[in-house]
Amino acid sequence: MRQDRGLENITLPLASGSRRIHGSVARDLGVAILGGRYAPGDVLPGEIEFSEKLNVSRTAYREAIRILSAKGLVESRPRTGTRVTQRSRWNLLDPDILAWAFESEPSEAFIRDLFELRMIVEPAAAALAAERRSGLDIARMGHALEEMGRHGLATEAGRAADQAFHNTILEAARNGALMALSSSIAAAVTWTTIFKHRRQGLPRDPLPDHRALYDAIVAGDPAAARATMTELVRLALADTKMALRP
Amino acid sequence: MRQDRGLENITLPLASGSRRIHGSVARDLGVAILGGRYAPGDVLPGEIEFSEKLNVSRTAYREAIRILSAKGLVESRPRTGTRVTQRSRWNLLDPDILAWAFESEPSEAFIRDLFELRMIVEPAAAALAAERRSGLDIARMGHALEEMGRHGLATEAGRAADQAFHNTILEAARNGALMALSSSIAAAVTWTTIFKHRRQGLPRDPLPDHRALYDAIVAGDPAAARATMTELVRLALADTKMALRP
DNA sequence: GCGGTTCAATACTCATACAATTAAGCTAGA
């Protein structure tokens, strides 16, 4: 019998876009796990039962599980079944995992952890960028600054520019491992910015801080770049904290 | 026809242990990609052709590709096929990816990047650990120190203890995002230690540095912890550099 | 009690058929 997928899918919201089915299922399950609807140690229903419940084939379901397994969220073994792994084994910095985590409002502790990471990584990256940046990097950062000024952080375009600004700095650090962190950092930047705007507008204009950072990197001054970036993240953290507990 | 997997598998070394087939294929392909045998932009052979060449079913092959895709190594689309993505999109900090990268001797640039990451993250983590460490953390670190002293870094047990030491510090920092980096850091620690020993023994005894770091964390002195860890990583980097270009 | 054996539950693998997607080539019309 061919499945009529899409009707009365009760158990999961299936906000699936144009993805492939295995991708949608992986996302839905991932969001459910990150959101706490399946706790570490929980055993998922068997392949046949669960795939029928989701109205997908076992093939698609299994490929979804492979994706989650590759990111450390679940672990499958014959006889035992598929169970959610301990949180310490999740690849929290995986871009998809971060996106899924922000689907359901993440815990305050998680936000704090991400900011602590930013506070550690971004100043160091800024210092490296001040030493290694190319002309193209500078041009990109300048353009991002203009865009931020034109649109403001309340708009989608403005946030994209902000993200591009921070991302370019990580690129300019010329370090593949740091680059791999860019998506994680980007997630923190974007979402915390959104959080801030939930509570009546921006508490403070972040543009001057960004300009100072830009100047330091253009000048090739690592110490200044580190200091300004530290200040920038500190202010962002303060604003976000204020937004979280008003 | 049932496949006779395991005989004359020419194209890939198939150093597959007790893994499931999809896992072995994912690993073999992952190692091949990380090792440069498939370059970014390259299109893999079609599912049917390639799975036959590997003597596995299309199902198992596809699940392997899902794993690689989840880690950002490849991207599949109908009609176009499956191609290796740009290196900037790889999740370089994924534990599996790191393990695969170290299968074929990694580039000097990659080692440098990892050490730069250690230099950024570990001192900060040590400072946090000095503030937040529990009695259990201290006990674990002490035990790891003893083990390192007993076995020395030339043995497997000694290296495991070294790794446990660094890992406990990251745990003691009480930050999930930093914890997620532990496997990456651990990979850097282990492999660079092995590299060092390739060239006639250890250039210098790292134990005193570790003890100083331990003392700082026990004393709850963040600044001292940061400083000693910085020194420790700096020395490790110098030794590794010497080992790489003797 | 204890060590080995059997059993059954579950994921894993295979094979095949068919559907959906999409790049490229083709055709019709201006």
Add this chain to the structure above:
DNA sequence: TCTAGCTTAATTGTATGAGTATTGAACCGC
């Protein structure tokens, strides 16, 4: 000649059923 739209074919995506391998747990002999 150029372009918009259609057609086609190549490739991945999905579904289904049959059979295999693994492994925890119950069982049995000692």
